[in-house]
Amino acid sequence: MIDISRAYFYFDTVAPSEDDLIAYARRVFDEMDAAAENILPFDDYSLYLSIEEGSLKGSSKIAVVVYALYLGIGQYGSFVRGLETIAQQGRAVARAVITAASDDKMVQHMPKGTTRVDAGAASSLERLFARVRDREISPEEATRRALEILDPTGSELPSEAQKEIATALEAIRLNPKQMQLDLETEESSVPSSGPTKRRGRPMPDAQHLIVVIERKRKNSQPQFLKEYR
Numbered sequence: 001m002i003d004i005s006r007a008y009f010y011f012d013t014v015a016p017s018e019d020d021l022i023a024y025a026r027r028v029f030d031e032m033d034a035a036a037e038n039i040l041p042f043d044d045y046s047l048y049l050s051i052e053e054g055s056l057k058g059s060s061k062i063a064v065v066v067y068a069l070y071l072g073i074g075q076y077g078s079f080v081r082g083l084e085t086i087a088q089q090g091r092a093v094a095r096a097v098i099t100a101a102s103d104d105k106m107v108q109h110m111p112k113g114t115t116r117v118d119a120g121a122a123s124s125l126e127r128l129f130a131r132v133r134d135r136e137i138s139p140e141e142a143t144r145r146a147l148e149i150l151d152p153t154g155s156e157l158p159s160e161a162q163k164e165i166a167t168a169l170e171a172i173r174l175n176p177k178q179m180q181l182d183l184e185t186e187e188s189s190v191p192s193s194g195p196t197k198r199r200g201r202p203m204p205d206a207q208h209l210i211v212v213i214e215r216k217r218k219n220s221q222p223q224f225l226k227e228y229r
Helices: 018-039 066-074 079-103 121-133 139-150 159-170
Strands: 002-011 046-053 056-064 113-118 185-190 209-215 223-228
Touching: 002 066, 002 079, 002 121, 018 046, 018 056, 018 079, 018 209, 056 066, 056 079, 066 079, 066 139, 066 159, 079 113, 079 121, 079 159, 121 139, 121 159, 139 159
Parallel strands: none
Antiparallel strands: 002 056, 002 113, 046 056, 046 209, 113 185, 209 223
């Protein structure tokens, strides 16, 4: 499996009750599930969400098998156009996770928040294409790195897929000079809404509650885990 959508968030909030944290995680997971269903073109994928208190940290990821990613890219015509489209879709789902996490009543009035989204392997491939376009690396080197990202064991992508990636990189039109691009991540900070009185239940010494919700297949039942670490 390979990641195609990832979101990270942090909110400086009071320690919620265990029940509140679990309910929050379920709401964010449901929004991620709905966004993936509406946006992504894949027949199957896995979903993962982790929420940790102290203050409130979360991360999500969606993954597909490598060959499904290759087929997904191919359905949009050229490899470059397909890669851009899949990356946009992955970031769109990640932004939906951030929206759900930050708009929730439990954190929407908190004074500090930091978020980041990317499209996993699709973002990494976009960066490789940009580096070839800007003459930072050769198409041959980019091909090698792309295959390391997608298929480090060399056993999942068929030879025609490897050739198509190499051909797409060879066909990139080079820029006359280097340009600074950042295609892999989007970061933002949620502006402060004023001081917030910190109160809540006492937390165990040096331990935080972590709630994980994971679904390994699109149509399987979510698995739920909670633990103190």
